Amino acid sequence: MANENKLNLAGLAKLAGVSTSTVSRALKDSSLIKKETRQRLQALAAEHNFSLNRAASVLRTQKTNVVAVILNLTDSTVQSTSDPFLLKVVGDLNHALNQRGYELLLSNSFMATQDWANYFISSSRADGIIVIGQGKSTTKIEQVADSGAPLVVWGDPTTKTNYAVVGSNNELGGYLATEHLINSGYQRILFLGDPEHAEMRERYKGYGRALKQYKIEMSNELILSCDITSKVAYEKIGSLIFEQGLIFDAIVAASDMVALGALKALKERDVNIPNDVGIVGFDDIAMAELFHPALTTIKQNTEAAANIMVEQLLAQFHGEKAKSVVIDIELVKRNSTRSS
Amino acid sequence: MANENKLNLAGLAKLAGVSTSTVSRALKDSSLIKKETRQRLQALAAEHNFSLNRAASVLRTQKTNVVAVILNLTDSTVQSTSDPFLLKVVGDLNHALNQRGYELLLSNSFMATQDWANYFISSSRADGIIVIGQGKSTTKIEQVADSGAPLVVWGDPTTKTNYAVVGSNNELGGYLATEHLINSGYQRILFLGDPEHAEMRERYKGYGRALKQYKIEMSNELILSCDITSKVAYEKIGSLIFEQGLIFDAIVAASDMVALGALKALKERDVNIPNDVGIVGFDDIAMAELFHPALTTIKQNTEAAANIMVEQLLAQFHGEKAKSVVIDIELVKRNSTRSS
């Protein structure tokens, strides 16, 4: 047991025989203070393991140096804890924020049920908010935007909003995935995903555009709506094959997790991938290349996205207006599709 | 744009024609205040989207209601962002903390380079610390323990420490994995993992105990030290086979990620799983059952662990002493091993 009564600025000042103002300034290396005084005080602080009281400092400066990151989940808590893509984004955001001297306060839409701007900003819990995922409804996000609180959203940047959205070009991703399948000789291409979900809807649009461009008729039975978890995808593909047989020879999956669920269902029925059926995923999670066959997918660059999101948020701290940014995506060809 | 000048307790009190003390008490539903007054003030607060200033409140009460969670990473930043098991633990901790009215401040050992107790506790950033992973060195953890700050560590609870460790019975897990392989008729069982890592070392011990018990000679060439990422495991298994051929017929992997890397290397060489080689993983990450064949593994119950960790931490807030707790593990038989 150490610190019975915690050392504060006043205590440190007393020890040093100077005023609190001097110590305060010295610790931020202010040029107002003589260099040797500064060094002496910094050494003293280090020696006593001194650290400033955040609460007092936040109260005084009205600045928290914290950013709230909200996982905006749609269906159930399960998604948060098992979706590696979302967690990858959180990890990258943490890194990007830390590099700029900010800390990450993690929350999700099940926990933060109240008005986000009030809860995080007015209460001085955080200086800004990053929301991951537009989900099926954007009312809570719009509420934050209307409050004027600094906000950046990970989602689909092509849809029009009154707040800054950073995200991949989902429509193009859907298009490239589909085009790759067509060029590889696949004919009956299934779309597997949840079109109610903003980002997935765009991927679906890209799928449609590619089909149209290559003069392939769109067929309703080849559009399979499905929650974005591998378990649901696995079940959906299983029952589709059971009921109608193998009516498709390729799948455009709305996410890698969905693709992997489908892959499992197909392999269990001894369908050969990529010869009988080709599959393209979306995200390029770390595990995509570990699967057998390694998953062809549309890579989302989360590190770049995280940096841009943080920069757009910090811009708002300085009174600038943030803008939506489209992150480049990239088709990563592996072995779940025939080479074109 | 709303709130030009943010409403505070004093402002709200003025609006209501009462004192700040009364509003303060009313908002925490104190029985000191007459019921109707309470309700009136609560309604008024809601109407004005009022929320208390956390910084002021923390400064006054010396209580943050925040817990710092530190990912104690060993090798590189890569591990944090790609290890689904660690992130699952973070997700479960977040859930457990939120349920008890605490928030989670996420950090990792690369960011928090200073003295953790000072940085998080003395500075009033958090009330307590949860460290995920004992890593290869525990000096920073011991520093926190010595400071007397509330602390719980996710790691191996069987090794003796002066702080509370919650974790799985890793030795038993290693034993069960190995025993299952032996009972399924495998003979030359490879251990794949990093024995310098506290938890992995215990799994290794369990592996050794099982071999001994079943009178199978331990052979140094069947102990393959390997960083706990799938990429490294993939490479290690690849070069082992290249150099010495298939000198093993089963693998006890120190984690699922390691197992999956090995699986990929084997499948690429057309080794049949589970007939030619059986594999048992550790963790039971969500993806374990998605693989083909679905991975036999030792399941760690992270939800239960998260709840226990949080309870042990909160106990320390009330002056109680926390104790180390062993979480039950369970062998989950799937298809990467022959059935015994």
Next chain:
DNA sequence: TTGAAAGCGTTACCAA
């Protein structure tokens, strides 16, 4: 180059 002191917004003690 340094110091004094006000004030950030709560909470809780003491008084009424």
Next chain:
DNA sequence: TTGGTAACGCTTTCAA
């Protein structure tokens, strides 16, 4: 049942 007020620990303006 309610109100006045000091105090939490820091930053920063103004004065020296």
